[in-house]
Amino acid sequence: MSRAPLTKSRKFTEVQQRLSSEGAAIFVDREGKEALYVLSPYRIDYVHSYAEDSPFFLGLAEHRLRGSRCTGCAYVYGTPRGHCQFCGEPTEWVDLPLSGKVHSWTTCHFGSEAFLKETPYNLVLVEFEGVNSLLFSRLKDCGEKDIYVGMPVEARFAPEPKFSITDVWFVPATKK
Amino acid sequence: MAETKKGPKRDLFPGTPTPSSPRRPGRRVYMVSGGVTKFAKAHPTMDFRLMCKRAFDLAKADVPNLTNAMIDGSRVSYFSDHFSRQLKAASMVQDYLGLNPRGSVRIEWGGATGGECFQAAYEAVASGRMDCCLAVGYETMSRVPTWKGNEFIALASDTNFDFPLGGFYTGYYALMVNRHIYEYVRRRKFAHVKDEREAQRLAVEYGTRIMAKVSVKNHRNALDNPYAQYPKAIDVEGVLHSEMVSYPLTREQICTMSDGAAAVFLCSEERAKELTDAPVQVTGVGCGTDTMRLADRPFGKVLLTPKEKAEEYADLPYPGVHSFRAGRAAGLEAYRHAGIEDPNRELDFIELHDAYSSSEIQTYEDLGLCKYGEGYDFVERGDPFLKGVDYGFEVPRAGAIPVNPSGGLIACGHPVGATGLMQAVFAFWQLEGSIGKHFGSGRLQIPNARRGAIHSHAGTGSAVTVSILEARP
Structure with missing residues (x-):
């Protein structure tokens, strides 16, 4: 099973939006250089003391x-x-x-x-x-x-x- | 209201102990080169290691005799682990630059991270531990959305008492400048207005119009700085009518989040001579601190510059939340170290940490460029403006002591760990007379610049560094 090809975009904001639905996306800069973006969640519950x-x-x-x-x-x-x-x-x-x-x-x-x-x-x-x-x-x-x-x-x-x-x-x- | 509160404070708290550094001067320290990446909203095809490498290579390119073998070690700065979710990232910079197994340490000091990194590298050389120390810093703030980024920054306020209220640094600075306007504009320029609310409304209107001029200055200066993120030919009305973020600070008066890196080489005298004919000496370093919580700031006596007298400030509770005692302490220490008595006459320019238009005005006073309360007049007179730049309003004394000729944080951006080092790079290029070479236009070059200051500022003023750089032909 292969997944659908990743969205490529020259707009950083579009890459950000794609990430939340697709989990990964490719940014393409002016010279055609590509950067692969992935979503990387980070959540934590601290056990905080007011001491x-x-x-x-x-x-x-x-x-x-x-x-x-x-x-x-x-x-x-x-x-x-x-x-x-x-x-x-x-x-x-x-x-x-x-x-x-x-x-x-x-x-x-x-x-x-x-x-x-x-x-x-x-x-x-x-x-x-x-x-x-x-x-x-x-x-x-x-x-x-x-x-x-x-x-x-x-x-x-x-x-x-x-x-x-x-x-x-x-x-x-x-x-x- | 706002009569000085009753209580023991003013006698109990005589002021901050006078800074007396350096106890012993170390070896002379010289900056021989610097490099920066362009500051941008995002650099998608470069991670922090590659950004640092780019800045490092740029700095090295200007001193062809500098080999990697000559670099004794590094100080690496970035502010927040949250932005990249990579702990020990400084080790990865050291690693990527090929500097292992030499000594390296990470520096973090809030917004003053870059300025503190510069001084840590200074200390490595002054102490004799190194003959050549790299100071390199970065931030990659594009990895989270803007408002999450604001949350990360606000975690640098007390998480018991401050952050949960709506932790937001622009809000903290808005609070501070509202009191600054109250102390110095309402009480002095609108003392004749009897209706309290009307007087305060007029004072804020007066103060914010002048704050807007600072924003215009920095945005317009940056039009000739190709490294700046946010150059703009904006006018006072444009600044005032941009979106209100936290009253009275509008969007155009606030620095942005950025990706970027900067690198600086500091050397001993012997090593500097091997590398360059035009080294720049670091002749003064200063660092000051204050309470983390704004609510804890004392109402004591002013830390005086040599030109000020205690009587002038008899009715001024200090620092309160209107002034940055840390900035005053850092400035006094650096000036004393560099032998500067009158910064206005003896400095040719300042790269100042203008995270907000308001904090630039507050800092003029802290750094003794004018007396406390005269920051607004200082702008109106035109002292901090550049000669030959069209700002769209009169600047009678332009060129007196240009502040943020590069465009500062407001126009260059603020990738926190890089910012203080970026200031050192721009200051170095000014003193080397190479702005034309590096910016592609000499319009921002200050003629005959001999001595400049860089100023890096953290938290709500909880830590500030000031360093003095001086051309030594």
């Missing part, structure tokens, strides 16, 4: 936003880390306020393949009163034209936690 960051993600499931405070210099991290970046001392867990302000923002109209179907989405860095560093999150219920630096925002939590950073997001603050 020392685990209490943060478990906290989200309880609708708590947890940062960390250095036991040496008292620097307060809006995104927790186990040891201080300035003095190297261990940090302790602290609850962050559930409202803050937009430090900076963007609206993504494209994204990585994994997030393309979610576009457009807003990314924000949130600053909190009394906290020295920021938290990266999404801003929902708000269009590109309404977002501004300094905008008051408040946290929302997923009713069904997926144990991901996406279990928390922000929306425009209801009270000023």
Whole structure:
């Protein structure tokens, strides 16, 4: 049994399209030189541990936003880390306020393949009163034209936690 | 808003320790030759080994006295194993080039992979370990679709806290430039506008029009660079009205994915003399770093250039997410090493890592070409433009210090592991005065170029290298 002859194309995009249906295709360049393309799938499930960051993600499931405070210099991290970046001392867990302000923002109209179907989405860095560093999150219920630096925002939590950073997001603050 | 946040940070964090490299200068290091493949969307009939071989052969062709036996070893760079699904690919490059059993090591440092590879080869020679070290790098990004490629790149952000939010580097850079515009345009140029949203809207409009000029510059410079992937006679409106990717960055302000390779030979003084009459000395190397997560960036004090004073930045939390402390640290280290006090006067050009039009403007400031906050004015004055190129708008001070005469990443493409080495090759040709020979036209040749800098940048600014190259006739 021999298979049907492979499609030959001078267009790279056509080769890419053929691959998904036929598994192999030939690209022909301007000088007539041929390159054989095959489809080579690659999928893997990682057994990922949040390790020392685990209490943060478990906290989200309880609708708590947890940062960390250095036991040496008292620097307060809006995104927790186990040891201080300035003095190297261990940090302790602290609850962050559930409202803050937009430090900076963007609206993504494209994204990585994994997030393309979610576009457009807003990314924000949130600053909190009394906290020295920021938290990266999404801003929902708000269009590109309404977002501004300094905008008051408040946290929302997923009713069904997926144990991901996406279990928390922000929306425009209801009270000023 | 955005009053400086309360807390202990500014006193607690006095700034970054002053870079003081080199502790001891090693041997003098010279670049004797370089070669690149054309950067392209795809090179279907060449895999990474053949691309590296092509760049290697081009570099060798310019120094006929260089035999393979003289090459003591190599440093090989590529960014992501995901793109080719071939681990230990650097060994295959070393193998294909016929350099076994000599020493070789793979270099990976995100977007700065090529720049770091250059410095690793520098170190091999400066330390006395080698008299001739090849630095060669590549990336084959066409092996996956563009949006999957973006995902691979975004995996170079914290996968616990950043990536799952919609990991997308253009989004990260858009966030950073929005804050940059807020700090320097809204607060300074539109301070008189009382309505906060209106002021910010005007500031973004003002800032993006200037960012677009950077994109026009790089695309138009590349019209005379046959190695560039994406030369284009585009205008400001064309840039601004191209597709919005991540507000306010439009498609024409973002570098593309590419296939390509570049190779560089670095030698000791004795070996360089045997090979060429016009070696280029690497007189300075610098490398700086910053936090992986944007959210962790401190709000401390500015790392000052010799020309700046702390008082000028009393109200500026630094680096925040608006500036690249790693770039400032890398620049200061390289300048000190090369004995440069005023880069504006003492550099003739810079090949700068313009993955985005915005990051080129931010980097002018980091590299001390202007003060923090003056990047937009620097473009408006025309300093980074080439003389004699028609950009479609006034560039009064064109030629003052051309940035990305080759077209940069925006127009040349960005095959990550090759990019920083591509900059070294183009800089070398400028200093050798051979742009005409290599590009087929001398229009991009900077007259009497004596000293240039190359700048390679990773992550959201988590690592940056700066190297200084100097003609030594």
